[in-house]
Amino acid sequence: MSEIRIEHAKKVYSGDNVVIPDLSLTVKDGSLFTLLGPSGCGKTTLLRMIAGFNSIEGGSFYFGDTKINDTDPSKRNIGMVFQNYAIFPHMTVRDNVAFGLKQRKVPKDEIKERTDKYLQLMQISQFADRKPDQLSGGQQQRVALARALVINPDVLLMDEPLSNLDAKLRLEMRQVIRDIQHRVGITTVYVTHDQEEAMAISDRIAVMNHGVIQQVGVPRELYHRPRNEFVATFIGKTNMCNAKLVHIDGVATLVLGEVRLPMSQLNSCTDQDVRVSIRPEEFIKSGEGPFEATVLDSVYLGSTTDYFMKTSFSDRIQVTVESTFEENVRPGETVRLDVNVAKINVLSADGQRNLMEGVA
Amino acid sequence: MQAKRRFDMWTAVTLVIFVLYLLFLVYPIVTVLGRALFVDGKLSLDNFAGFFNNPYYSQTLANSFAVSGMATILALLVGSIMGYLFALFEFRGKTALQILIVIASMSPPFVGAYSWILLLGRNGAITNFMTSILGLPGVEIYGFGGIVLVFTLELFPLVFMYVSGALKNVDSSVLEAAASMGCTGAKRFFQILLPLMMPTVVGAALLVFMRAFADFGTPMLIGEGYRTFPVTIYQEFVSELGGNDGFAAALSIIAIVIALLVFLAQQIVANKFSFTMNSLHPIEPTPVHSWKKVLLYIFVYGVVCIAILPQCYLVYTSFLNTSGMIFVPGYSLKSYTQAFTRMGSAILNTLRIPLIGLAIVLIVGTTLSYVAIRHRNALTRLTDTLGMLPYIIPGTVLGIAFITAFNTGVGGTGFLAITGTVAIMAISFALRRLPYTVRSSEATLRQIPPTIEEAAESLGSSKLNTFLKITVPMMASGIVSGAILTWITMISELSTSVLLYTTRTRTVTVAIYTEVIRGNYGIAAALSTILMVFTVISLLLFMRVSHSKDITMS
Numbered sequence: 001m002s003e004i005r006i007e008h009a010k011k012v013y014s015g016d017n018v019v020i021p022d023l024s025l026t027v028k029d030g031s032l033f034t035l036l037g038p039s040g041c042g043k044t045t046l047l048r049m050i051a052g053f054n055s056i057e058g059g060s061f062y063f064g065d066t067k068i069n070d071t072d073p074s075k076r077n078i079g080m081v082f083q084n085y086a087i088f089p090h091m092t093v094r095d096n097v098a099f100g101l102k103q104r105k106v107p108k109d110e111i112k113e114r115t116d117k118y119l120q121l122m123q124i125s126q127f128a129d130r131k132p133d134q135l136s137g138g139q140q141q142r143v144a145l146a147r148a149l150v151i152n153p154d155v156l157l158m159d160e161p162l163s164n165l166d167a168k169l170r171l172e173m174r175q176v177i178r179d180i181q182h183r184v185g186i187t188t189v190y191v192t193h194d195q196e197e198a199m200a201i202s203d204r205i206a207v208m209n210h211g212v213i214q215q216v217g218v219p220r221e222l223y224h225r226p227r228n229e230f231v232a233t234f235i236g237k238t239n240m241c242n243a244k245l246v247h248i249d250g251v252a253t254l255v256l257g258e259v260r261l262p263m264s265q266l267n268s269c270t271d272q273d274v275r276v277s278i279r280p281e282e283f284i285k286s287g288e289g290p291f292e293a294t295v296l297d298s299v300y301l302g303s304t305t306d307y308f309m310k311t312s313f314s315d316r317i318q319v320t321v322e323s324t325f326e327e328n329v330r331p332g333e334t335v336r337l338d339v340n341v342a343k344i345n346v347l348s349a350d351g352q353r354n355l356m357e358g359v360a
Numbered sequence: 361m362q363a364k365r366r367f368d369m370w371t372a373v374t375l376v377i378f379v380l381y382l383l384f385l386v387y388p389i390v391t392v393l394g395r396a397l398f399v400d401g402k403l404s405l406d407n408f409a410g411f412f413n414n415p416y417y418s419q420t421l422a423n424s425f426a427v428s429g430m431a432t433i434l435a436l437l438v439g440s441i442m443g444y445l446f447a448l449f450e451f452r453g454k455t456a457l458q459i460l461i462v463i464a465s466m467s468p469p470f471v472g473a474y475s476w477i478l479l480l481g482r483n484g485a486i487t488n489f490m491t492s493i494l495g496l497p498g499v500e501i502y503g504f505g506g507i508v509l510v511f512t513l514e515l516f517p518l519v520f521m522y523v524s525g526a527l528k529n530v531d532s533s534v535l536e537a538a539a540s541m542g543c544t545g546a547k548r549f550f551q552i553l554l555p556l557m558m559p560t561v562v563g564a565a566l567l568v569f570m571r572a573f574a575d576f577g578t579p580m581l582i583g584e585g586y587r588t589f590p591v592t593i594y595q596e597f598v599s600e601l602g603g604n605d606g607f608a609a610a611l612s613i614i615a616i617v618i619a620l621l622v623f624l625a626q627q628i629v630a631n632k633f634s635f636t637m638n639s640l641h642p643i644e645p646t647p648v649h650s651w652k653k654v655l656l657y658i659f660v661y662g663v664v665c666i667a668i669l670p671q672c673y674l675v676y677t678s679f680l681n682t683s684g685m686i687f688v689p690g691y692s693l694k695s696y697t698q699a700f701t702r703m704g705s706a707i708l709n710t711l712r713i714p715l716i717g718l719a720i721v722l723i724v725g726t727t728l729s730y731v732a733i734r735h736r737n738a739l740t741r742l743t744d745t746l747g748m749l750p751y752i753i754p755g756t757v758l759g760i761a762f763i764t765a766f767n768t769g770v771g772g773t774g775f776l777a778i779t780g781t782v783a784i785m786a787i788s789f790a791l792r793r794l795p796y797t798v799r800s801s802e803a804t805l806r807q808i809p810p811t812i813e814e815a816a817e818s819l820g821s822s823k824l825n826t827f828l829k830i831t832v833p834m835m836a837s838g839i840v841s842g843a844i845l846t847w848i849t850m851i852s853e854l855s856t857s858v859l860l861y862t863t864r865t866r867t868v869t870v871a872i873y874t875e876v877i878r879g880n881y882g883i884a885a886a887l888s889t890i891l892m893v894f895t896v897i898s899l900l901l902f903m904r905v906s907h908s909k910d911i912t913m914s
Contacts, residue, residue: 052817073814074821078818079819080814080815084809086812087812087815088812088815088830088834090834090836100819144815148818148819151819157818
């Protein structure tokens with residue numbers, strides 16, 4: 001077990017294609033750390049640099065106090081789980097799991113004992129003597145996980161391990177991974193593009209875009225206090241609109257269309273144009289709400305209903321409300337909305353900075 | 361960056377293979393080029409001028425183009441139609457016919473040529489039957505017609521196998537969609553199926569043309585006055601009187617250049633037709649009725665019968681009684697007894713030399729394809745390209761190059777003076793077959809995700825261990841079936857071995873050739889039958905290993 005420390009990592013492909021310019025981060029010992037971002041953001045590249053399959057063009061990588069930049073992947077003592085499982089198709093499940101132990105010249109009876117333990121832990125003992133092609137995707141992923149963990153690696157690296165599974169299995173395996181990671185207490189780096197999966201599984205998440213970390217934090221922080229517009233829109237759904245921040249009688253006030261919302265937390269900010277992020281569920285339908293909105297369309301989703309509305313500050317906003325049996329607002333009707341001011345995020349006009357940073 | 365700077369095992373392996381190619385491919389060809397370009401120690405184009413200015417020689421090039429072109433067109437026609445009929449229609453005996461077609465293609469072409477002479481030649485069985493009993497005029501099998509006939513029958517199976525493979529990738533919904541828009545029958549064949557088969561047909565055309573262009577045995581036996589280019593090269597090189605190896609070298613260079621041009625032209629054409637297909641529902645053969653059924657059976661069975669006829673007739677003649685070199689009435693095993701007593705060593709050679717060649721092909725082919733796919737860099741790419749070179753070098757030319765280069769050792773030093781040894785035969789066999797093996801191994805490797813090897817590495821496995829325990833076993837089925845095909849082509853090889861053999865290293869194929877030239881038809885027939893038995897056993901083994909009834913070529 002060890003902490004992973006990355007200092008000023010740099011990745012350049014074929015001459016001048018800089019994928020990761022300068023990236024630093026620390027993964028705490030025993031935690032599950034997720035690299036989250038859209039495809040092409042460099043998250044898998046970074047993971048493969050940690051694993052040793054990608055060359056490192058600059059910076060230092062540490063496991064604990066050991067610098068591993070020049071260590072061969074086979075000597076880094078990592079466990080890795082791949083998107084396509086990478087199960088050895090010509091070996092039985094047991095041989096797959098035992099492979100790493102054999103490379104380490106572990107005595108025969110100990111191999112059997114440790115292999116059995118992990119086969120049991122992953123609930124795949126009954127398939128031990130089968131070939132992988134007779135297993136389902138979920139079962140194969142359990143084999144991959146057992147194979148990676150049985151060698152007692154210092155760190156566990158997982159590259160989109162759930163993306164090849166169907167929706168239901170994905171939820172199940174998500175829980176399996178979370179449980180086993182807790183039980184073994186292994187430092188884990190997990191790569192995914194699925195923000196919901198990241199929220200559900202992670203201790204901490206780094207949101208990446210264009211090879212740059214946009215924000216690192218616990219899931220709650222990322223959702224409620226996104227550092228910039230990219231994080232706000234990438235994590236969950238949100239409405240981004242233009243607004244003005246002015247001071248009225250010394251009190252910072254958000255001017256959203258014709259509505260003024262006092263935001264005393266921002267008193268220290270100067271008057272400026274701002275971008276406002278309001279999540280769909282923070283709008284409340286209320287007879288006395290300050291906003292007037294015209295319903296354009298609605299989508300019934302069971303527990304909630306999504307409304308698309310036109311307001312004075314935006315041509316189209318999304319509003320999510322709890323579904324009720326009687327309610328049926330038709331397109332063209334006008335409703336009044338209130339908003340949960342405490343959960344509004346106010347960003348600088350360029351979307352690069354959250355003005356509410358450090359504000360509860 | 362760090363990884364690149366490291367001098368790892370694979371760089372070393374690539375370097376070794378690269379040096380081997382320099383030694384056994386580049387050096388011989390450069391030597392031949394030197395012979396061709398230097399007359400009396402001076403740089404001169406006299407050898408080339410001598411060829412193009414003398415119609416006696418330059419005509420042979422035109423002849424070669426004529427027979428190869430004609431044979432290619434006919435083979436494409438017959439092969440494509442057969443492939444189409446096999447894919448779209450149901451009829452009896454399909455599997456047996458497929459096996460017969462493959463067997464027909466797996467024997468050395470000159471064996472077919474000599475068998476046709478026995479059937480349709482001046483004193484041939486069918487000729488005698490037609491002239492003496494039916495009173496019809498005889499057929500002229502020698503010359504242009506004969507060569508084209510033999511080439512076509514020998515090479516259409518290749519086209520058939522390629523086209524069958526391509527049609528397997530056509531989704532039946534494509535045909536159904538065409539039919540739903542009113543496009544059926546011949547119209548559908550020309551507007552939908554033919555364009556879909558085009559990339560394959562173009563690829564097969566190249567292979568067929570190259571084989572026909574480079575074949576030496578067939579025109580030698582059946583050509584008579586109709587001289588083709590490879591025959592000229594061979595004769596110029598081996599002729600005892602006034603044999604001019606500088607001139608033969610110049611001819612060799614011309615042959616390579618032509619093959620290269622044809623290859624490049626094919627690549628350009630192939631690019632135009634290139635697309636990918638994926639079939640979820642392969643075409644299901646449908647039954648046919650009435651007169652169409654009759655025509656179908658006549659055509660399909662007719663073609664296969666004609667293709668297999670020479671082989672059958674050889675087997676038959678091998679059991680005829682002989683006296684000296686002449687067939688006499690009655691049946692006996694005399695030819696076999698003579699074959700084993702006089703050519704026993706040749707039979708042994710046909711087993712051991714290709715086995716050594718096969719070992720080289722497997723080791724070099726597997727590692728070369730591995731570094732070319734998994735460790736792409738300038739060196740591996742260059743080595744990979746070098747490995748493809750023998751694809752365009754006619755066998756006769758390679759034979760000449762080897763003798764020229766290694767007769768007195770490398771650079772005349774006596775080092776590697778391997779002419780006349782088993783080694784030179786095995787190496788030349790391996791070189792000629794490597795392009796096919798490397799290509800098919802590379803295709804197999806592309807199917808294996810690299811993450812599987814990374815998984816092994818992440819579990820602490822070294823590079824060599826990963827290659828031997830993970831990669832090779834996963835490639836195994838492809839390697840084994842490829843090895844059997846390699847083996848079959850090696851045991852029937854003639855154009856190179858006919859130049860490189862000595863009495864100690866003579867193979868069955870060479871023995872058949874020399875016996876045919878001597879007029880010893882009984883022994884030749886017996887040896888051909890033995891060779892055919894080897895081939896059929898190997899083919900059955902191939903089908904067992906690859907779990908398939910058909911052989912797809914790559």
